[in-house]
Amino acid sequence: MSDVVGPGAADEGRRALGSLRAPLAHRSNALHAGAWWLWALGLATAASRTTNPLLLGLVVAVAGYVVAARRTDAPWARAFGFFLALGAVVVAVRVLFALLLGSPIGGSEVLVTLPEVPLPDWLAGVRLGGRVTAEALYFAFCDGLRLAALLICLGAANALADPGRLLKSLPGALYEMGVAVVVAMQFAPRLVADLVRMRTAQRLRGRADRGVRSLVRVARPVLEGALERSVALAAAMDARGYGRTAAVSPAVRRATHGLLLGGALGVCVGVYGLLSAEGAGFGLPLLLAGVAAAVAGLWLGGRRSPRTRYRPDRWGARAWLVAGAGAVAAAGVIVAARADPGALTPAAVPLTAPTLPLGAAATVLVGLLPALVAPVPAKAGARRPAPVAAERGEGAA
Amino acid sequence: MIRFSSVSVRYGEDAPPVLAGVDLTVPEGELCLLVGPSGVGKSTLLGTVSGLVPHFTGGTLGGEVTVAGRSTADHPPRELADVVGTVGQDPAAHFVTETVEDELAYGMESLGVPPDVMRRRVEETLDLLGLAELRDRRLDALSGGQRQRVAIGSVLTPHPRVLVLDEPTSALDPAAAEEVLAVLQRLVHDLGTTVLLAEHRLERVVQYADSVLLLPGPGRAPVLGAPAEVLERSPVRPPVVRLARVAGWSPVPLSVRDARRRATGLRERLASRRPPSPRAPAAGGAPLVETEGLVVRRGGVDVVRGVALRVAAGEAVALMGRNGAGKSTLLGAMMGLHAPARGTVRLAPAPGDDGGPVVPHRTAPGALLRHAGLVPQDPRDLLFAETVAEECATADAEAGAAPGRCGELVRRLLPEVAEATHPRDLSEGQRLALALAVVLTAAPPLLLLDEPTRGLDYAAKDRLVAILDELVSAGHGVLLATHDVELAAELADRVVVVAEGEVVAEGPTARVVTGSPAFAPQVAKVLAPEPWLTVGAVARALEEGPE
Numbered sequence: 001m002s003d004v005v006g007p008g009a010a011d012e013g014r015r016a017l018g019s020l021r022a023p024l025a026h027r028s029n030a031l032h033a034g035a036w037w038l039w040a041l042g043l044a045t046a047a048s049r050t051t052n053p054l055l056l057g058l059v060v061a062v063a064g065y066v067v068a069a070r071r072t073d074a075p076w077a078r079a080f081g082f083f084l085a086l087g088a089v090v091v092a093v094r095v096l097f098a099l100l101l102g103s104p105i106g107g108s109e110v111l112v113t114l115p116e117v118p119l120p121d122w123l124a125g126v127r128l129g130g131r132v133t134a135e136a137l138y139f140a141f142c143d144g145l146r147l148a149a150l151l152i153c154l155g156a157a158n159a160l161a162d163p164g165r166l167l168k169s170l171p172g173a174l175y176e177m178g179v180a181v182v183v184a185m186q187f188a189p190r191l192v193a194d195l196v197r198m199r200t201a202q203r204l205r206g207r208a209d210r211g212v213r214s215l216v217r218v219a220r221p222v223l224e225g226a227l228e229r230s231v232a233l234a235a236a237m238d239a240r241g242y243g244r245t246a247a248v249s250p251a252v253r254r255a256t257h258g259l260l261l262g263g264a265l266g267v268c269v270g271v272y273g274l275l276s277a278e279g280a281g282f283g284l285p286l287l288l289a290g291v292a293a294a295v296a297g298l299w300l301g302g303r304r305s306p307r308t309r310y311r312p313d314r315w316g317a318r319a320w321l322v323a324g325a326g327a328v329a330a331a332g333v334i335v336a337a338r339a340d341p342g343a344l345t346p347a348a349v350p351l352t353a354p355t356l357p358l359g360a361a362a363t364v365l366v367g368l369l370p371a372l373v374a375p376v377p378a379k380a381g382a383r384r385p386a387p388v389a390a391e392r393g394e395g396a397a
Numbered sequence: 398m399i400r401f402s403s404v405s406v407r408y409g410e411d412a413p414p415v416l417a418g419v420d421l422t423v424p425e426g427e428l429c430l431l432v433g434p435s436g437v438g439k440s441t442l443l444g445t446v447s448g449l450v451p452h453f454t455g456g457t458l459g460g461e462v463t464v465a466g467r468s469t470a471d472h473p474p475r476e477l478a479d480v481v482g483t484v485g486q487d488p489a490a491h492f493v494t495e496t497v498e499d500e501l502a503y504g505m506e507s508l509g510v511p512p513d514v515m516r517r518r519v520e521e522t523l524d525l526l527g528l529a530e531l532r533d534r535r536l537d538a539l540s541g542g543q544r545q546r547v548a549i550g551s552v553l554t555p556h557p558r559v560l561v562l563d564e565p566t567s568a569l570d571p572a573a574a575e576e577v578l579a580v581l582q583r584l585v586h587d588l589g590t591t592v593l594l595a596e597h598r599l600e601r602v603v604q605y606a607d608s609v610l611l612l613p614g615p616g617r618a619p620v621l622g623a624p625a626e627v628l629e630r631s632p633v634r635p636p637v638v639r640l641a642r643v644a645g646w647s648p649v650p651l652s653v654r655d656a657r658r659r660a661t662g663l664r665e666r667l668a669s670r671r672p673p674s675p676r677a678p679a680a681g682g683a684p685l686v687e688t689e690g691l692v693v694r695r696g697g698v699d700v701v702r703g704v705a706l707r708v709a710a711g712e713a714v715a716l717m718g719r720n721g722a723g724k725s726t727l728l729g730a731m732m733g734l735h736a737p738a739r740g741t742v743r744l745a746p747a748p749g750d751d752g753g754p755v756v757p758h759r760t761a762p763g764a765l766l767r768h769a770g771l772v773p774q775d776p777r778d779l780l781f782a783e784t785v786a787e788e789c790a791t792a793d794a795e796a797g798a799a800p801g802r803c804g805e806l807v808r809r810l811l812p813e814v815a816e817a818t819h820p821r822d823l824s825e826g827q828r829l830a831l832a833l834a835v836v837l838t839a840a841p842p843l844l845l846l847d848e849p850t851r852g853l854d855y856a857a858k859d860r861l862v863a864i865l866d867e868l869v870s871a872g873h874g875v876l877l878a879t880h881d882v883e884l885a886a887e888l889a890d891r892v893v894v895v896a897e898g899e900v901v902a903e904g905p906t907a908r909v910v911t912g913s914p915a916f917a918p919q920v921a922k923v924l925a926p927e928p929w930l931t932v933g934a935v936a937r938a939l940e941e942g943p944e
Contacts (some may be wrong), residue, residue, distance in 0.1 A: 027498065027533065074495075074535070164495050183493065200734055201778035206766040206795045206839070221781050224821065232490035235453045240493070240552065241478030241507030306509030310502035311516065 022318075025072075025375035027311060033161035034169055035319035036370075039066075040157030042326020043367050046333035046360075047149035050344040051142040054356045055333070055364065056149045060087075062329075062367040063156040069371040071159050075189060083155020087148030094144030098136050102127040107135025107349050139348035168312045172302030173256075176243060183233065187226065194222045246306040253304070259297030266290020318373050325369035332363020398425040398465060398559060398591045399446055405459035406441050406450060415441050418618040419460070421610070423593060425558070428585045430602055430624070431595040432633050433612035435824045435854045439595040440486070442612065442619075443561050446593060447483040448474040465558055479508050482552030483561045486852070488544045489536075497539075497547055498523075498532045504555045518554045526550045526580055541720040542573025549580065560584065562594040566601050567851050570719040570880045571915045574601050581605065597854050599635035600883060600919050603628065604652035625649050633855050636883055636919040639932040643939065656923040663935075664927055670938045672929050675890040675905055676712060676869065683745050684709050685843040685874040686731055686769065687754075690740035693723075693730050693898075700726045702898040703740065710842060713865065713875040715889035715906070717882075717916060723898035724878035725774060728845045731876075732771045733757030744768040748842060766796055770841035774848045776832035777821070785823075785831060786816035789838075796839035806834035810864060826857030833864070844868060846877040850884050862887050886910060886918040886930040906930065 023029055040063070047059045064084075071077040100114075110131050117128040163185065167178040198218040199210075208214055237243075270287025313319075336359050337344045343357040404419040415438040423429045431439050444450030448469040451458045462469045465480045474483075482504075485491055494500045501522055505515045523529045526546045531539065539547065545565055552560065560581075566574035582605055584590040593610075596602045603609070609627040611620040620627055625648040628638050637656050641649040644663045650656040684707035693701040700723045708714050716724050729735050730742055736758040743754035747767035757765060773779060782788040789803035796802075807814070810830040814823065820831060829849060836844070844865075850858050858881075865888055869875055879885055885892055885906060892909040894902040894916070902909050907928050910916045921930050929935050 164499065179493070186495075198778055201773060203734060203762045203765075204732060204771050204773065204779060205781075205792070205835070206763040208762060217781055221777070225777065228821075229490050232485060232487065233493070235449050235474075236483070236485060236491040237493055238453060239447050239449060239474040239478060239481070239483045240504040241475050241555070242493075244475045244478065244507055244509075246509075307506050308509050308512055308515065310499065310506055310512065310519070 022373055022376050025377045028314075029316075029318075029375050030162075030165070030313055031322060031374050032169070032313040032315045032319040033163075033166035034313075035315070035322040036161040037157045037166070038323035039326035039367070039370055040153045040160075042323075042328075042330040043156070043364075044150045044153035045330035046364055046367075047146060047153060049333045049337045050360070051146050052344050052346055052354050052357065053142050053145055054354050055344065055360055056142070056145045058356075058361055058364050059149050059329075059367070060152050062364060063153050065368060066371045066374075067156050067159050070374050070377060072162075072377040074162065076163060077159045080155050080159035083152050083158070086155070087152045090148045090151065091141065091144035094147070095137060095140045098140030099132055100128065102130050103133075103136035103140060105133070105136045105139045105348055107133035107351070109134035109351060111137070135348045135351050138351060142348070165313050168309055171298040172305045172307055173298045175305060175307055179237075179242070183237075187230070190229070191222065191226050194225055195219075198222055244306060245304050248304050252300060256297055256300040256304075259293045259300060263290050263292070263294030263297055266293055318375070321373045322370045325366050329364050329367040332366070333360050336360035336363075398427075399423040399593065400463045401445075401460065402463075403460040404445060404462055406438070406445065406456055407459075408454075408456040414459075414616050415456075416445075416612075417616045421619065421621045423591060423608070423610075423621075425591050426585060426589040427607040428581065428592045428594070428605055429608045429610055429621075430599075430606035431593060431610045431612070432599060432628075432631060434614070434632055434856060435597075435826055435852075437612045437615055439612060440563055442610075443483070443563050443593065443595055445469060446559065446561050447481045448472060448477045449483070475507075478504065478557075479555055480557055481559045481561060482555065482557035484545075484548045484552055484563065484565060486563045486567070488548035491548050491551070492536045495535055496532075497528060497534050497536065500536060500547055500551045501528075501554050504551060508555050510555065515554075518556070522550045522554050525553075525583070527576065540573075542569045542576065545569060545573070545577055546580070549577065553584070556588075557590070559591045559593065562592065564596055564852065565594060566596060566598060568720075568848075568880075571601075571882060572719060574598075574880075575915075578602060578605055597633075597852065598881070599628075599633065600637065603635055603638075604654075606651075624651050636932050637923060640920055640923060640935065643932060643936045653919055653922045656919075660923050664924055667924065667927050667929060667935065667938060670941075672907070672934050672938070675907075683754075685745045686742070686876070688727075688731075688740065688742045691727075691730060691737050691742055692739040693726050693735045694738040695726060695735065699738070700898050701730065704895070704898070704900055706893060706900065708843060708874040708876050710872050710874050711869060712890045713869050713877070713888050714891045714893060715885035716876060716878040716893050716895060717880070717885060718895040718901075720880075722895045724895060725847050726898075727895070728771055728847055728876070728878055731757060731769060731843075731845060733760060733762075733765060745842065763795065763797075766839035766841060768841060769843040769845060770836035770839060771845040772829065772832050772836055772847065772849060774851070776828045779832045779835060780820040780828070783819055784817050785811075785814060785820060788820060788831065788835060789816075792835040792838045798838050798840070803834055803838040806837055807831060810834050810860075825852030826854065826861075829853065829857075829861070833861075837868075842872070843874045843876070846875070846879075848879055849877060850879065850881045858884065882910060882916050882918045883931075885916075886921065887933070892916070 043059055043063055047056055050056060067080050071080065111134050112132050114129040114132060116130040119126060119128060163182055167175070167182055170178045195218060198221060199214055202214050202218065266286050267290035270283050270290050273283025273286060333344070336357055340357060343355065344360060346352065346354050400422045401419040405414045405417040407414040419442065431442060433439055441450055444454060445458060445462045446464060450456060452473045458470060464477060467477060467480065469477065492500055493503050498519060501519045502515050505518065523532055526549065528546060528550060531543060536547065545568070549565065565577055569577065578601065581592055585592055594602070603624055606624050608621060609624045611627050611631050613620065613632065628634055629649050637651065637653060638649045640656065646659050650659055687707045688704055691701055691704045692699055704727060716727065718724055726735060730737060742757055744757055745754055745768070746752050755768060780788055782791055785807060786804070789807055792803040793800050810833060811827055814827055820828060823831060849861060853861065862884070865875055889906045891904065892906045893900055894909060902912070907930060910918060910930065911921050911925065911928065918930055920932055920935065
């Protein structure tokens with residue numbers, strides 16, 4: 001009997017497991033763009049609380065793995081490489097500054113002594129050249145790595161979240177501004193495409209299509225074309241109802257302005273109170289009141305815009321999991337930093353090999369969860385049979 | 398539905414009016430075709446309906462335009478968005494979002510249509526326009542015809558009562574144009590939408606029109622009436638109407654079907670005559686360009702696949718095929734813009750050179766000019782200077798020609814244009830002529846043209862045909878990629894049809910174009926099975942009298 005039941009139960013088990021597995025992404029199950037940002041901000045928060053190079057490396061690795069596993073073939077997804085390069089530059093610059101300008105860290109392991117440039121008296125406290133210690137370089141490296149990890153986390157959000165979809169989740173009052181930003185962002189890639197096409201066309205006039213001179217020559221016509229297109233786009237948007245407003249009573253309008261201004265003021269004073277020593281008492285309540293007023297103002301302001309939303313991303317269980325993974329990573333590192341500051345911000349003097357704090361590392365690893373639960377994007381080759389027409393620019397692209 | 402009462406438009410205080418004395422009404426549910434020579438103010442007239450003129454373009458609007466009872470003077474375009482849908486000449490300039498589905502929904506979102514209604518209308522529109530498979534596609538990965546359909550769909554979803562279209566089929570291949578027109582036809586019939594559209598390629602549209610609005614000349618009063626009546630005295634006429642004039646039919650037929658029913662007599666008269674035979678290319682000469690098993694790969698896809706093609710001196714060859722078939726890439730490969738992945742492209746040695754054929758992508762651009770010249774799809778890509786005269790001076794210098802050679806060509810091709818004009822201020826046809834002059838300055842034996850008749854009216858097209866005809870007679874070889882079957886019939890000796898980067902048909906024009914209904918010119922359809930292609934040939938044969 002058990003022979004018969006066995007396969008059936010296994011089947012059922014497999015089906016249950018199958019429903020947990022990440023599905024192929026499509027419009028209806030697309031992960032909310034905000035979830036990606038929360039996840040990335042969580043990782044960034046984790047990175048900001050430590051200078052342990054091993055832990056920072058782990059954060060970067062987690063972000064990189066998730067991007068590799070879940071990015072689409074959309075243009076913004078290519079941004080991640082740029083952020084990686086930016087991170088490397090940040091580390092290099094930080095180390096270079098420590099090398100040239102010295103560091104307050106001091107330390108005893110002198111690697112090299114650079115010739116010191118004598119500076120005038122009024123530049124007291126600034127040093128150019130002089131002793132370079134291993135401790136100072138190591139400290140600068142860790143510090144730079146922290147900033148780089150932060151940038152890379154933001155890069156991951158950029159690569160994974162569709163800016164257009166994120167826009168749809170903005171409050172109605174901010175939508176129009178958001179469209180302007182997104183359209184402006186499309187401007188740059190089109191400008192580059194034009195530039196490439198025009199440079200190619202130089203060949204048709206018998207000019208070299210490489211070098212700086214060819215670039216200078218096409219710059220003006222390319223800009224002219226871009227400007228013409230912007231005006232055409234603005235006209236098209238206007239003709240399609242962009243900027244329509246619904247009639248609202250003057251009272252509502254005044255209330256909107258009052259709430260937004262009061263909210264902004266409250267947030268500013270509240271933040272000041274939180275950060276300054278003497279205002280700790282009134283800081284938090286004022287901040288909360290300010291945020292509440294601003295939210296109410298935005299909500300009221302949204303009534304002026306008659307817009308509706310077509311298929312906005314839904315915040316489902318997978319979005320909770322992705323955002324939660326970021327939150328766990330952040331919380332884990334914050335707690336670990338309180339409990340064991342020595343392991344998360346290891347002292348540079350004396351120089352010791354860093355050790356990986358296991359608890360914090362485990363929570364950072366939770367950040368890998370999106371690579372399991374987020375829907376898998378459809379692959380490029382399968383659904384893009386016609387890049388031909390696109391590249392040929394048929395229809396005066 | 399659309400009422401113009403003594404409308405006039407002028408840009409600038411002392412400039413002559415672009416439009417004057419427009420006083421007419423377009424009733425609801427009509428497909429009204431706006432015709433007239435280039436530069437006569439067709440786009441301006443369309444703009445007054447959507448409110449873009451004067452709210453967006455500036456200028457002064459005299460009189461009043463009302464659409465569904467709303468005056469465009471008091472309502473900016475966005476307040477008219479729920480009654481008027483507008484698609485401009487370049488659909489790509491119209492897109493706000495990134496994917497097909499979002500683009501279809503954008504207008505409805507702005508108008509505040511409830512989400513469930515939006516969802517339903519997007520699905521309906523995807524089906525209506527045959528876009529269901531493209532719904533998740535990014536807009537910049539669409540072909541020309543697909544873009545045009547998405548642009549039309551994006552203004553259809555808010556269910557406007559008036560649709561305004563500026564040259565919706567100009568950039569499309571015949572099949573894609575048919576698709577778009579079929580959609581318009583359905584809108585007019587099923588939804589009662591009023592459509593006002595401007596189009597140069599009358600042969601494609603006129604049979605669908607309920608009325609024709611003719612703008613005879615700049616500032617002259619327009620004429621609105623039944624298509625047959627108006628076209629009889631219009632300066633722009635599709636081939637079938639010109640044929641009617643030659644054959645003396647009145648009232649003029651508008652569709653091939655009408656014409657065929659009248660053409661029995663004409664067919665009999667022509668039965669004893671033979672159409673002029675195609676030009677005989679110079680015998681024995683080496684081809685000006687020859688490709689052998691040419692494969693060009695772009696973006697990881699083989700765009701041109703194993704093409705073998707040759708163009709000899711003194712012949713004109715038309716390259717036809719749907720949007721995205723690889724025509725432009727093939728022309729580009731001949732100019733060395735794309736290196737072949739496999740196979741070869743060779744150009745004949747320049748006149749006066751000794752030595753063998755050259756390989757375009759390995760030849761210096763300056764030297765290549767004396768072998769071949771390409772006028773690209775958008776002639777603006779070729780024009781860099783700020784005045785026509787400056788453009789000519791640089792062209793002379795680049796081609797190593799005697800100073801003034803380009804200027805001379807411009808005076809011949811564009812007698813009406815002042816030398817100080819900015820190239821961007823020229824009309825589409827004038828710009829093409831300027832680009833052609835620039836390319837011809839180097840006197841290349843082989844001339845390549847990519848979609849040269851887009852946006853040209855019949856007069857400009859006739860002028861282009863005359864110029865190219867002359868060049869071919871003088872021993873140049875011409876290879877043109879085109880969707881315009883009438884142009885191919887007028888000019889080409891041979892037609893090569895490409896599909897998905899491969900040559901699928903090749904032969905004398907008469908045989909290839911009559912072989913497929915999509916590529917047959919109107920005259921051929923009317924007079925089949927007699928092998929006549931152009932009105933000109935028929936007219937000459939009738940003048941000569943019986944043999």
